[in-house]
Amino acid sequence: MESTGLLEIHKRAASEYDLGERDPQGASFLEAERVFLALSDRPSIGASQRALNWTSKLYRYELFAAESGRTPREHTRNRATLPAEERRLGEWGGYQRRMQDRLTRFQWIRLDFSSAFEWDPNDSKWQVRLDEYRAHLESTGRQPFHNSGDPHEFRVARWVARQLYSMRSGTLPAERVIQFESLITITKP
Numbered sequence: 001m002e003s004t005g006l007l008e009i010h011k012r013a014a015s016e017y018d019l020g021e022r023d024p025q026g027a028s029f030l031e032a033e034r035v036f037l038a039l040s041d042r043p044s045i046g047a048s049q050r051a052l053n054w055t056s057k058l059y060r061y062e063l064f065a066a067e068s069g070r071t072p073r074e075h076t077r078n079r080a081t082l083p084a085e086e087r088r089l090g091e092w093g094g095y096q097r098r099m100q101d102r103l104t105r106f107q108w109i110r111l112d113f114s115s116a117f118e119w120d121p122n123d124s125k126w127q128v129r130l131d132e133y134r135a136h137l138e139s140t141g142r143q144p145f146h147n148s149g150d151p152h153e154f155r156v157a158r159w160v161a162r163q164l165y166s167m168r169s170g171t172l173p174a175e176r177v178i179q180f181e182s183l184i185t186i187t188k189p
Helices: 003-019 024-036 049-068 084-098 105-113 121-140 151-169 174-184
Strands: none
Touching: 003 024, 003 105, 024 049, 024 105, 049 084, 049 105, 121 151, 121 174, 151 174
């Protein structure tokens, strides 16, 4: 991630933080980010070591996402293929989600502005798949085929089949059922 992009994210997060009630711990994390971005030359004033460590980990998380095009994973089917650094970053992201009620206001705002971090990655992935399904329907005017020679269409068809199964078995959440059903009816005569 470019430093100008990080600077812009920092400015937006700092501006949002300044609009609300400031807390001393949050101010420490704000100062840590300023130190990290070299906006402050006083690393020992205002930024705790914990805040500096958290900020460093956040930037490594964002850098990994920018370089690889995806967020770090905590798990994979074959753990031996998962690099230790990626696993640690993925675990860090999971920890932030689990502890979101304990984060300072600035930490919460900063994670919210991060393009790499998702509060609910499963929902985000589901929305991406739904958008792929919608795009397929709009471009072809038909449902995707399982036996398609196109790997992308096959992946979309497999996802649709899984959603239909979940819907029929009653395990698909109600808000997803509504979104999904609205697309299924598009191609029905």
